[in-house]
Amino acid sequence: MIENHQIYLDYQATTPIDPAVLQHMIERWTSYGANPSSKHYAGRKAYEDLEQDRLKIARLLNVKPSELIFTSGATESINILLKGLAFGLKQKGNHIITSSIEHKAVLETCSYLENHGFDVSYIKVGTDGVVDLFKLEKEIRAETTIIAIHHANNEIGTIQPIDEIAKIASENGIHFFSDTVQSIGKIEVNTSILDSFCVSAHKMYGPMGCGLLCVKDRWVNSIVRQTHGGSQERSLRPGTHNIPGIAGLAFSLALSMETMNYEQSVITKFRDNIVSSFKNSLDGIVYHGTLSNRLPGNINFSIPGISSELLIKSLSDEIAFSAGSACTSDSNQPSHVIKALGVSNDLANGAVRISLGRFTNKNQIETFVKRFIEKVNEIKEIINF
Numbered sequence: 001m002i003e004n005h006q007i008y009l010d011y012q013a014t015t016p017i018d019p020a021v022l023q024h025m026i027e028r029w030t031s032y033g034a035n036p037s038s039k040h041y042a043g044r045k046a047y048e049d050l051e052q053d054r055l056k057i058a059r060l061l062n063v064k065p066s067e068l069i070f071t072s073g074a075t076e077s078i079n080i081l082l083k084g085l086a087f088g089l090k091q092k093g094n095h096i097i098t099s100s101i102e103h104k105a106v107l108e109t110c111s112y113l114e115n116h117g118f119d120v121s122y123i124k125v126g127t128d129g130v131v132d133l134f135k136l137e138k139e140i141r142a143e144t145t146i147i148a149i150h151h152a153n154n155e156i157g158t159i160q161p162i163d164e165i166a167k168i169a170s171e172n173g174i175h176f177f178s179d180t181v182q183s184i185g186k187i188e189v190n191t192s193i194l195d196s197f198c199v200s201a202h203k204m205y206g207p208m209g210c211g212l213l214c215v216k217d218r219w220v221n222s223i224v225r226q227t228h229g230g231s232q233e234r235s236l237r238p239g240t241h242n243i244p245g246i247a248g249l250a251f252s253l254a255l256s257m258e259t260m261n262y263e264q265s266v267i268t269k270f271r272d273n274i275v276s277s278f279k280n281s282l283d284g285i286v287y288h289g290t291l292s293n294r295l296p297g298n299i300n301f302s303i304p305g306i307s308s309e310l311l312i313k314s315l316s317d318e319i320a321f322s323a324g325s326a327c328t329s330d331s332n333q334p335s336h337v338i339k340a341l342g343v344s345n346d347l348a349n350g351a352v353r354i355s356l357g358r359f360t361n362k363n364q365i366e367t368f369v370k371r372f373i374e375k376v377n378e379i380k381e382i383i384n385f
Ligand code: PLP
Pocket: 012, 013, 072, 073, 074, 075, 076, 103, 105, 150, 152, 153, 154, 179, 181, 182, 200, 201, 211, 326, 327
């Protein structure tokens, strides 16, 4: 699947497309080839397919079909929701609460809102990488309109207490948005407690450039539209629908939910094997975030004195892994997530994220562990020489 036989351990950046998803997309793409907004026969057929997919996704996510807004992915969904709702609820207040370890799609949108008269509180996390509920409650004011806290972290995989956060938000009449990109299709998500959330197809073996925003009906009218054009997707996301992408999203979501329990149990064993092999061979390894309350396929660690850049480059022909979020990989700054755990700059510069997925197998794990340990020892020898 991945060219040049490289072992792919970067599933949190993107998941390779599942061949079954691709096949389904091709069939859908080539079936009518019409715009679902067109009123002729082919257009009506494309519309029926679109609405069937919407219904399928709604059932899988336990929401109403009318609550789904198809988008190009999570970044767009987050922008539509956070900006649209912040401006829509401005009469009530101008305060937003988020966490310091959100994805840049949330943090940059919050920063934009700060430049437009909003006040944003960034809740800190402990060394475990989990949001402190006590600190969160203390930040609530009469003017607070939105709490935006993700479910599973994209760098360290830690899982946030969204049930408790939803309860706090609801008791205070505050909208609770959760970025569930890394959790849906991987772990159980109780969507009934969320006012809004987002999904990205390319994080669950579907196509890149397709996702959705789910907003519960009672909040939709409070969202000020951010993009202007046609009336598709309740006018919140105008533009011609991505019919093959949405078909791929529906198919990949169904497949991920069907295989989730088995897949995650296998992945957990692989992840635990890596941790126990490293324990015996890599002195001083430091794991970032709690190892117990996190996504099955994630580990994030540093080897003191060795930068992640060096490790990634020296193994890049054989193994694909990363230093953290793909969206910030151009920056030379240490990850804001790792820094938020209170880790020193030196150690943060060494943070390596390994993320496993559907196509990971035992041989790959054994080869990865062997080559990684050999490479660390080689680098240590050179450094100490
Ligand atoms: N939120 C999280 C937690 C992510 O991991 C990502 C992608 O890495 C995004 C948002 C952005 O998703 P997309 O690529 O669909 O815009």
